[in-house]
Amino acid sequence: MTVGILVVSQSVSRGLSADKVVDALKQRLDGLELKAHKVVPDKKEDIQAAVLDWVRQDIKLILTAGGTGFSKTDITPEAIEPLLDRKAPGLVHAMLSYSLQITPFAMLARPVAGVCGETLIVTLPGSPKGATENFQAIKEIIGHALAQLGTESSRSLHKEARSGHHHHHHHGNLAKHELVDSVVARHRVSPYPAISVDEAYSKISENTPGPEVIEVSILEPRIVGSVVAENVTAQMDVPNFRASIVDGYAVISSDGPGVYPVVSVSHASKNDQKQLVAGQIARITTGAPLPEGADAVVMVEETRLVETTEGGSEEKLVEILAKNVRAGENIRAVGSDTRKESLVLAKGSRISPGGGEIGALASVGVNKIKVYRKPVIGLLSTGNELQDVLAENALHYGEIYDSNRPTLVSMVQNCGYEVVDLGIAPDNKGSLVKIIRDAVDVKKIDCLITTGGVSMGELDLLKPTIENELHGTIHFGRVRMKPGKPTTFATIGRSTVIFALPGNPASSSVCYHLFVLPCLLKWQGIEPALGQKLPTEPIVKVKLAEDLKLDPQRPEYQRVSIRQRDMALVATSTGFQRSSNIASFKKANGLVCLPAASDFGKTVLATGTVVDAILIDQIYM
Numbered sequence: 001m002t003v004g005i006l007v008v009s010q011s012v013s014r015g016l017s018a019d020k021v022v023d024a025l026k027q028r029l030d031g032l033e034l035k036a037h038k039v040v041p042d043k044k045e046d047i048q049a050a051v052l053d054w055v056r057q058d059i060k061l062i063l064t065a066g067g068t069g070f071s072k073t074d075i076t077p078e079a080i081e082p083l084l085d086r087k088a089p090g091l092v093h094a095m096l097s098y099s100l101q102i103t104p105f106a107m108l109a110r111p112v113a114g115v116c117g118e119t120l121i122v123t124l125p126g127s128p129k130g131a132t133e134n135f136q137a138i139k140e141i142i143g144h145a146l147a148q149l150g151t152e153s154s155r156s157l158h159k160e161a162r163s164g165h166h167h168h169h170h171h172g173n174l175a176k177h178e179l180v181d182s183v184v185a186r187h188r189v190s191p192y193p194a195i196s197v198d199e200a201y202s203k204i205s206e207n208t209p210g211p212e213v214i215e216v217s218i219l220e221p222r223i224v225g226s227v228v229a230e231n232v233t234a235q236m237d238v239p240n241f242r243a244s245i246v247d248g249y250a251v252i253s254s255d256g257p258g259v260y261p262v263v264s265v266s267h268a269s270k271n272d273q274k275q276l277v278a279g280q281i282a283r284i285t286t287g288a289p290l291p292e293g294a295d296a297v298v299m300v301e302e303t304r305l306v307e308t309t310e311g312g313s314e315e316k317l318v319e320i321l322a323k324n325v326r327a328g329e330n331i332r333a334v335g336s337d338t339r340k341e342s343l344v345l346a347k348g349s350r351i352s353p354g355g356g357e358i359g360a361l362a363s364v365g366v367n368k369i370k371v372y373r374k375p376v377i378g379l380l381s382t383g384n385e386l387q388d389v390l391a392e393n394a395l396h397y398g399e400i401y402d403s404n405r406p407t408l409v410s411m412v413q414n415c416g417y418e419v420v421d422l423g424i425a426p427d428n429k430g431s432l433v434k435i436i437r438d439a440v441d442v443k444k445i446d447c448l449i450t451t452g453g454v455s456m457g458e459l460d461l462l463k464p465t466i467e468n469e470l471h472g473t474i475h476f477g478r479v480r481m482k483p484g485k486p487t488t489f490a491t492i493g494r495s496t497v498i499f500a501l502p503g504n505p506a507s508s509s510v511c512y513h514l515f516v517l518p519c520l521l522k523w524q525g526i527e528p529a530l531g532q533k534l535p536t537e538p539i540v541k542v543k544l545a546e547d548l549k550l551d552p553q554r555p556e557y558q559r560v561s562i563r564q565r566d567m568a569l570v571a572t573s574t575g576f577q578r579s580s581n582i583a584s585f586k587k588a589n590g591l592v593c594l595p596a597a598s599d600f601g602k603t604v605l606a607t608g609t610v611v612d613a614i615l616i617d618q619i620y621m
């Protein structure tokens, strides 16, 4: 059993005094293993952050020392209490009565104790003596408490109490989403109907929050991919002066070929308006404003220098060789690129990554516009078996690396959304609730994507946690598709969306493309294609390069590589398609949509058959 000791002290945290509590307690831990210790000041947030961190790491017992007295700065009980799923007043009572036998000042202690997830938390006084005495009072019993916490049911230690519950075997006796406290009472058939992908689209469409208008600078990266929320019209002409298209000489076209004096120079810069009369020319550069009176520009290549000024540094006389120069030649007229009052960007259009929209805005002097806000996405992996691949820890038997979070972070970011990485949650209700509440209330995410814990196992806790603890609504909890059967879509309140995706890596990635991204696209103001319920990635017709076996019951989304061959798009399977195999996404730029054999009437789709494919990446050469 692992222990964390959290010293709560302003002076120790500032280095003004030395900590002695950790050592004192350490000597009395006996069989318990001190896994972590830390010093924090008397600040609620610091205390809670440290405790939650340890709960997530699945430390079994957290002892805090200090901050339990009557002075104004003593706030440890206030910090701990809101974290407790269940209180343990018996432990508090034991500590108080024990220390009251030693000193009446124990009356002024305000300890709390209780359970957060599967972690027991006890607040001790700050002095080494007080802390060890209090710990002494509960030490013998704590082993039992921790043993009970580790089991599915506290009743397992009291076997006689369990015998009366056998009638729970039949799932019909359970309320639909009850969090069962014993594995023997779990559902044996999923209470969630397996709806079609199409019905799932309806539910997502109905429950996606409406877009919200914000103003962004044209240089903010998040503007790319955003949908414009209002018509933007040009408040000026581009160009807003007559500009030369070439380097040469501004002329009066009716003057014709001949030798003319160069009376002025016009560069592309801030300029005074120049004047030209018949029989004169002016030197001009590309983009420079035309002198008044000039009506054409002749390229320097079609002229000849006749005479220089004294000293030879300037042109004095130049011969225009060009014949038949027309009025307007080599001139950009005022407003000929963009006319004042014309539409620069229409409401509903999208800022493409190509930069064209940004350039068009900048050219008319617009540096910020109203767009629909993109939702902020929180990403959480769930599962006791998961190790953070970045932590570089060795795997214990039964553990695996968390591959879902890195995969999803990459996908979501590359779709242009801001990601909040929420890490890994252990399979317990308390931790899930804490992490999700914190993500929504403090980290201000709009949409939560979790993976794992949505199927039929006794540690699949997402569905009951969302309904019973977070008071959310589950709009669907199963979809007739492969992979991704237990995909769950829920909302909390009006504005928080949860996609609880299956833990299998290929399943969660398929479901991201199929369900999550369409929801996010709608949320940020993108309209679905005609006749569709949600906007999606492009859907194209592809020819199968090989025979594909159909699932007997479920429509299937297989990973393929799509290439153009002889005027057709051809799809080749990326290989082994089992849900656990994330490597089936390597080189995949499409998901082919295959019917279930039971719907299609055949068990195989033959080579050359044309099917729909969702394009999840570009088509490469």
Ligand SMILES: Nc1nc2c(c(=O)[nH]1)N[C@H]1C(S)=C(S)[C@@H](COP(=O)(O)OP(=O)(O)OC[C@H]3O[C@@H](n4cnc5c(N)ncnc54)[C@H](O)[C@@H]3O)O[C@H]1N2
Pocket: 381, 382, 383, 385, 386, 400, 401, 402, 403, 404, 405, 451, 452, 453, 454, 455, 456, 457, 460, 483, 484, 485, 486, 501, 502, 503, 504, 505, 507, 579, 580
């Ligand atoms: N009795 C039944 N069992 C299962 C059913 C069913 O209908 N009845 N459905 C199966 C299907 S289909 C799927 S899909 C999975 C979904 O499982 P969960 O969403 O509950 O996910 P977990 O049980 O937590 O994990 C499943 C699998 O994925 C691995 N995993 C989880 N998280 C990650 C991660 N972040 N990175 C890499 N791998 C991860 C996990 O270790 C498991 O192997 O349920 C079937 N069972």
Ligand code: MOO
Pocket: 481, 482, 483, 484, 485, 486, 502, 504, 507, 579, 580
């Ligand atoms: O539907 Mo599950 O995603 O087959 O593995």
Ligand SMILES: [Mg+2]
Pocket: 452, 453, 454, 455, 456, 457, 459, 460, 503
């Ligand atoms: Mg499971």
